[in-house]
């Protein structure tokens with residue numbers, strides 16, 4: 001149990017470090033808070049909350065992995081190298097793909113509700 005608590009503390013330290021040092025992670029966290037507030041104001045079904053939680057968690061988790069990849073690359077080399085660039089750009093691309101997909105899913109959930117609230 002103590003070992004489990006220790007690994008939980010390390011994971012939380014990683015998340016806090018990412019929040020303090022990575023501008024994009026901060027943007028994703030604030031965006032998630034805006035989306036959750038919009039969900040509370042709009043009113044979502046259980047399935048819609050489930051979908052939103054999966055996508056918010058996915059974006060934040062991918063951003064954490066992207067930050068880990070950036071650090072590993074910087075640890076391996078200080079020099080400019082095409083493979084270092086590819087590794088960083090691929091990891092950043094993974095975040096972009098998921099964030100873009102999340103934005104589309106969010107719009108598909110919210111826009112019809114906002115239209116029906118207006119009518």
Ligand SMILES: Nc1ncnc2c1ncn2[C@@H]1O[C@H](COP(=O)(O)OP(=O)(O)OP(=O)(O)O)[C@@H](O)[C@H]1O
Pocket residue numbers: 022070077078079080081082084085086088089
């Ligand atoms: N060692 C390297 N060799 C070649 N290209 C690199 C290297 N480090 C970063 N790059 C590339 O330079 C560009 C800018 O990278 P930069 O280091 O400014 O940001 P990052 O490390 O990718 O992320 P962040 O801005 O969050 O620190 C990116 O396309 C990245 O892939």
